[in-house]
Amino acid sequence: MKLDDVKSLIREIPDFPRKGIGFKDITPVLKDKDAFSYSVNMLADALKGRNVDLIAGPEARGFLFGAPLAYKMGIGFIPVRKPGKLPAETIKYEYELEYGMDSLEIHKDAIKKGKRVVIVDDLLATGGTIFAAAKLIEELGGIVDCILFLTELTFLDGRKKLDGYDIISLIKF
Incomplete structure (x- = not known):
């Protein structure tokens, strides 16, 4: 398997979630055991040589690749969630979308000072969530x-x- 094989499985859903958007659907990659495994392995390979302590993944598709990647690397995973979804005390960051405002939360005790974290998600679009x-x-x-x-x-x-962050993406559209 190659990244081009994974790319060929990603389908575009027109006009989702609203008219004019061509949504890149990764669910065919997830349901294909070889493609999913290969994708997680390639993400892990991209991190070789880095000294990292934790993987963080934003809701919801960041969980899909972040958690298995953390498991593969033998490090912890931190969920970054929509408001009201985490049970312990949180901090919140509000940000602007092209069509309104949104926010994310993380547990206040999720990260100790100085820990090195990799943020993982399925897709870089406008960058606001990340x-x-x-x-x-x-x-x-x-x-x-x-x-x-x-x-x-x-x-x-x-x-x-x-800008200012080290960004790695495996498949480009």
Whole structure:
């Protein structure tokens, strides 16, 4: 298997979640055991040589790759969630979307100062969600080692929003 094989499984759903958006659907990758395993292995390979303590993944698709990646690497996983979903005390970061406001939360005790964290998500689009996750990690004293994506929509220039962070994406559209 190669990354091009994984890329060929990603389907585009027109007009989802709203008219004019071409949604990149990774569920065919997830249901294909070889493609999913290969994807997680390639994400792990991208982190070789890095000294990281934790993987953080934003809700919900960041969980799908972040948790198995953390397991493979033998390190912990931190969920970054929508408001009201985490049971213990949290901190919140609000950010602007192209169509309104949103926010993310993380447990206040999720990261000890100085811990190196990799943020993992399925897709880099505009960068807003990942930027919010990075700010939460930094507010807790964590260091964002890098931000890792399976896919990237290069035409949306999400890297601009994440200027100053080390960004790795495996598949580009």
